[in-house]
Amino acid sequence: MTSLLEIHDLLVKADQTVILDLTELVVEKDEVLVVVGPNGAGKSTLLQVVAGLKKYSSGSVKFKDAPDLTDLAYRRKISTVYQSPLLLSGTVESNIGQGLKFRGIPEKEIRRRVEYWMEQLHISHLAKRRSGSLSGGEAQRVSLARAFCLETELILMDEPFSALDTPTQLELLRDLREIFSRTNQTCIYVTHDLEEGLAIGDRVAVLFKGHLHQLDSVSHVFSHPNTPEVAAFVGVENIIPGKVEKQLEDLVQVRANGSLFDVVSDLTPGKPVFICLRPEDITLYNIPEEVKPSSARNRLHCRVTQLINQGPLTRVLLEAGFNLTALVTRPSAKEMGLEVGKEVIAVFKSTAIHLIESSTELRN
Amino acid sequence: MQNLIDGIVRAIQLLFQGDPEVVRITLLSLKVSGVATLISILIGLPLGTFLALVKFRSRQFWISLINTGMALPPVVVGLVVSIFLWRSGPLGALKLIYTPAAIVIAQVLISFPLAAGLTISSLQQLDPRLRVQLLGLGASKFQMILSLWKEARLALVAALIAAFGSVISEVGASMMVGGNLKGSTRVLTTAIVLETSRGEFASAIALSIILLGLAFLVNFALTTLQQRRK
Numbered sequence: 001m002t003s004l005l006e007i008h009d010l011l012v013k014a015d016q017t018v019i020l021d022l023t024e025l026v027v028e029k030d031e032v033l034v035v036v037g038p039n040g041a042g043k044s045t046l047l048q049v050v051a052g053l054k055k056y057s058s059g060s061v062k063f064k065d066a067p068d069l070t071d072l073a074y075r076r077k078i079s080t081v082y083q084s085p086l087l088l089s090g091t092v093e094s095n096i097g098q099g100l101k102f103r104g105i106p107e108k109e110i111r112r113r114v115e116y117w118m119e120q121l122h123i124s125h126l127a128k129r130r131s132g133s134l135s136g137g138e139a140q141r142v143s144l145a146r147a148f149c150l151e152t153e154l155i156l157m158d159e160p161f162s163a164l165d166t167p168t169q170l171e172l173l174r175d176l177r178e179i180f181s182r183t184n185q186t187c188i189y190v191t192h193d194l195e196e197g198l199a200i201g202d203r204v205a206v207l208f209k210g211h212l213h214q215l216d217s218v219s220h221v222f223s224h225p226n227t228p229e230v231a232a233f234v235g236v237e238n239i240i241p242g243k244v245e246k247q248l249e250d251l252v253q254v255r256a257n258g259s260l261f262d263v264v265s266d267l268t269p270g271k272p273v274f275i276c277l278r279p280e281d282i283t284l285y286n287i288p289e290e291v292k293p294s295s296a297r298n299r300l301h302c303r304v305t306q307l308i309n310q311g312p313l314t315r316v317l318l319e320a321g322f323n324l325t326a327l328v329t330r331p332s333a334k335e336m337g338l339e340v341g342k343e344v345i346a347v348f349k350s351t352a353i354h355l356i357e358s359s360t361e362l363r364n
Numbered sequence: 365m366q367n368l369i370d371g372i373v374r375a376i377q378l379l380f381q382g383d384p385e386v387v388r389i390t391l392l393s394l395k396v397s398g399v400a401t402l403i404s405i406l407i408g409l410p411l412g413t414f415l416a417l418v419k420f421r422s423r424q425f426w427i428s429l430i431n432t433g434m435a436l437p438p439v440v441v442g443l444v445v446s447i448f449l450w451r452s453g454p455l456g457a458l459k460l461i462y463t464p465a466a467i468v469i470a471q472v473l474i475s476f477p478l479a480a481g482l483t484i485s486s487l488q489q490l491d492p493r494l495r496v497q498l499l500g501l502g503a504s505k506f507q508m509i510l511s512l513w514k515e516a517r518l519a520l521v522a523a524l525i526a527a528f529g530s531v532i533s534e535v536g537a538s539m540m541v542g543g544n545l546k547g548s549t550r551v552l553t554t555a556i557v558l559e560t561s562r563g564e565f566a567s568a569i570a571l572s573i574i575l576l577g578l579a580f581l582v583n584f585a586l587t588t589l590q591q592r593r594k
Binding site for chain 2: 075
């Protein structure tokens with residue numbers, strides 16, 4: 001793979017506050033790199049820097065051979081799609097061709113490309129409509145067509161679907177994924193919605209407070225988050241600080257809040273870690289019943305502290321010397337007679353736990 | 365009441381007879397105010413665009429100054445221009461006092477703050493993210509500005525209408541710097557003042573009808589331009 005964009009030691013400040021501090025970020029050609037993170041993570045700032053629209057304090061951002069990001073010739077090698085379509089007054093087709101007009105492309109070629117991309121985004125029937133009369137989804141399709149028809153080497157998308165209702169969002173996401181798979185278009189796609197990112201990205205960069213926490217394949221970030229912040233962001237609700245105590249055969253034992261956990265890992269004893277456990281990986285048993293022998297190595301005696309019904313599922317908040325969250329189906333919760341104060345056994349496999357090495361030593 | 369009726373009858377006569385003096389006054393009014401409006405737009409549009417789009421330390425001060433200029437009393441402008449153009453004034457050597465050029469200068473000073481101020485507000489009404497979007501589409505700075513003007517064209521034509529309206533109807537400055545000289549600097553408004561002071565209400569009303577008609581025609585043309593889609 002060849003890299004299209006390389007960022008090294010990038011520092012962006014507003015007044016004296018650091019907004020973005022990236023040691024390295026490389027965007028490969030033909031990939032869709034999803035940049036995720038909560039609000040204020042610096043995602044949009046990163047996009048503005050790459051678009052040549054924001055100055056940075058230090059570091060380097062290199063796009064192939066472009067000498068200067070603010071250079072018009074560079075800016076014309078990329079195109080952007082924002083959360084708000086921001087269409088100009090005029091017809092749909094004139095909007096889509098606008099960027100090509102800026103570039104002085106001949107009218108015939110503009111018409112060819114506009115027609116092609118209207119077809120790809122299923123908006124040919126809207127060609128003569130005025131931009132002000134479009135629905136949110138239609139307007140965003142126009143915005144996508146406007147960016148794709150420039151046929152630039154890199155497209156930047158900043159939360160393109162976050163202002164749309166869920167069905168429209170899913171429909172557009174599906175169409176966009178199909179276009180990406182057909183065109184090998186390189187794209188940096190910024191979103192705060194992890195599921196959207198997982199659906200569309202080849203790799204994911206997870207940002208928190210201006211720092212890159214993890215850059216990996218989508219599935220790897222999901223299964224092996226490398227900081228507690230990333231773990232929480234990808235849906236790991238149980239993040240418990242502990243310390244590797246013993247190394248067994250192919251396993252380690254981790255002590256956390258007085259309990260011992262068996263985990264598949266090769267970390268050496270003494271290492272401070274975070275135990276990451278997804279709520280759906282926990283199985284609950286009633287106490288009077290004997291827990292049948294199984295391959296699951298971890299069992300915790302817990303007390304139910306709260307039950308939260310969420311559609312077909314029930315989120316069970318537990319107390320086991322520390323807080324734990326489990327997810328069970330509503331019929332299971334009913335059959336088990338789960339209620340606040342009830343004592344249960346939480347069981348989970350040693351492979352269900354993912355350990356994150358902690359950079360800070362635990363106090364005790 | 366009789367005065368009004370006489371005035372209207374006289375106006376119709378003057379209009380249809382094509383009185384050379386009336387035609388001359390009308391054409392001069394149109395020419396002077398047209399040129400003043402054009403110069404105001406040439407100054408006000410770029411200046412307003414600069415103040416609307418570029419952020420710098422004293423920007424607020426300059427915008428306030430422009431906004432104050434939008435309400436500048438014509439007689440004050442007349443006074444200042446007179447002082448400058450007076451034979452013994454700093455620009456006296458140019459010998460512009462009591463010439464149509466002096467009226468144009470005064471009218472430009474009256475109307476360019478309007479053109480600039482309304483340009484500022486019309487561009488600031490646009491979504492600020494539109495600029496970023498246009499640059500993201502590969503627009504050069506100049507193409508971006510042209511696109512913003514196009515988006516704000518309704519409000520910009522309103523600025524043009526306001527600028528023209530402020531000068532075609534203005535009398536104080538024209539009187540002071542033009543002198544209302546027959547055959548040279550007499551325009552519709554100064555002629556109306558003169559005819560009224562003489563008690564020639566019929567002529568004054570006739571000239572007023574012409575002035576209103578002229579203002580309507582120009583505004584109608586500009587409004588048509590403004591409301592035209594695409």
